[in-house]
Amino acid sequence: MLNTPPSPTQPSKYDRLIEAARMHAPAMTIVVHPCDETSLRGAIEAAEAGLILPILVGPEAKVRAVAAEHRLDIGNHQIIDVAHSHAAAARSVELVREGRGEMLMKGGLHTDELMREVTASATGLRTQRRISHVFVMDVPGHADTLFITDAAINIAPDLDAKRDIVQNAIDLFTGIGLGEPRVAILSAVETVTTKIPTTIEAAALCKMAERGQITGGVLDGPLAFDNAVDPEAARIKGITSPVAGRAQILVVPDLEAGNMLAKNLTFLAHADAAGIVLGARVPIVLTSRADSVRTRLASCAVASLYAAARRRSAQVAAA
Template sequence: MSALSHRNTTFDELVVGQTASIERPVTANDLYVFAHASGNTNPMHMPGADINHDGKSDTVAPSLWVGSLVSSVLGTVLPGSGTLYNSQTFRFPGRAHLGDRLKISVRCLEKRKKPHALFETRVEKSDGTLILEGVAEVEAPNITIIEEKRNLPLLLLDQHDHFSALVERCKRLPAMPTAIVIPDDANSLGGALLSMREGLIEPILIGSRSRIQRAADSLEADISALQLIDIEDHAAAAKQAVAMVNAREARAVMKGNVHSDELLGQVVKKDGLRGSRRISHVFVMDAPTRNNLFFISDAAINIAPDLVTKIDIVQNAIDLALACGLKTPKVGILAAVETVNVNMPSTLEAAALAKMADRGQITGALVDGPLAMDNAVDTEAARTKGIVSSVAGHADVLIVPNLEAGNMLAKQLTFVARAEAAGLVVGAKAPVILTSRADNDKARLASCAVAQLYDYWRQHGEALGDDVLAQAAE
């Protein structure tokens, strides 16, 4: 029998007094899954519950979820595989809370007519506090079953804590004056107002006064106290936003209900916000399957970048990752394969970029390539391919070969893998928040937080601090 297998205990082998136990923590995922399965959405059982508004968590694990843990011992340990419930009694002298570590124990009390057996059941906290006691009657298995360790299908939960950590960090900064170009629909204006309420930006609205007011009315929002510059023409509105940044009346530009080309056309002009590097766009992604943020570039601006442009794309993405709190980002230069192929220019450019990083021509990160998507982000895939690299399997930043690949990757993660995406244009003299017109308020809020952190990093040469993000990653 292998170390990954488990043998049950048959009724004939069962001994009165025999015990078994397991330990496990109470996690937020447990509470969400139980709420979905049971339909019990009592706010007391939701992570972050603060019923009495005292700033402290009131979250209590549902008692029947705690009770369900007993079956994990009876069904998998003692008696184990083949066990069937007949009855169960519960008493709950205590409560389990988010983060508690629980010990779930069973003890055989009595063997009745074959195959029936009684078990004492208990659940305690790590400090010995009893939170559940009861008695279970089960039908113990009659035949020996050796069960291999079962890998359950992956369960994705639609929750994204990393962006919340970024927003909380940014609340330590003064609101950033932000010129918002054509915020004349509910999405773009709503996102701006949400970011203002969260203390991230001080919005300057530029566009048609009448249309912006109609959008505000649809949101039942009072914008009378906000600066509003009445400009009908989209290009003229974008030009005004750029001029305000150059005049230091604003520190960032945010895209509203306007085409990206109209806004970026003003940004890249000689008298616009062009910097020393080629501008590029970075998606900051928060995916359910990842325990940290990751960055994708360029998926929105540079269509078919050559090697010179890719140097700037890589450095821009590294800078943003550093600004968001990563100490030494791991950058994977993506291609279809992980070996250099002279017939695939993307692999040659990936190898060149990796070597340039080795020689200090690209700084602030570990860079490797070419890497295929699987072995860039999955350690097992990298191990299977025999790739020895400090980046393979652990990439924080993904550099795509062209815009089409990046756009498809980012949208697949958003609409299929349920990731949340923030977006920022980097490499200009100021952050340019380039959200999609289809983005929801949360995406716009996260993009404003990323812009705040990038602006701080540009001014101070260091990240605002990684304590909040580090806690979220744990």
């Protein structure tokens, strides 16, 4: 299990994820338009750490110029030359469809530009599952790795979309070796009331889990944030469940709430926030210019672990 709390002499949650990913073959990764220092360095460092095997897709002259300027060694990595960022996104998606990549990694282009190609109905990477985002957060002083979803893709998801958002997060949690997750469906209060529709959706999602429409995790909700993550807050409110006070996946009501929660933890609690997009044919690493080296490596490690799990499942199915 990767989710045991570290002692002062043990590696952090991210360090354990990175070490776990190194135990598997590095994932073939399509890096989309790595034409700035941050995105190119992130891909090269992840390759040097044994997490990915990158294929760099972008204007070759620009990629090489960035590498030369910042003394990044890209000599062993394949570069696929395209004219601009839009062409890089389109070609990268095409490479995945051709079976040449197990992961996508966003480089120096806008997320919308990449996701437009990913979600294209005829040529993209859609599956029957709704595409969603998960922040994998290492919060200082908190024992568990916290997953927050969805704080980046789905603005105001309905109940059907939330079912997929929850299932995507559970599949990631179990796929990277963290065990069966405790999932809190968040709202402002922990009681069901018609005055707050998200409490009704939370209760419905829990019933869906009971009926087998969501599998692999233990759900409870609605729960307010405090009684989802703090055992004492749950005790004071008289909430008794396997999830209350011990949640590992936090499902937020909408993007605005999730974005504020993730950024509050990042800037006030000094948490690291790795990011990955799920529900497409392959996991997608979304990096930010503000990400630390460790966060970039953690994002790649999480996606690589998930790609390895999917690789094993495909091998078992083919056997």
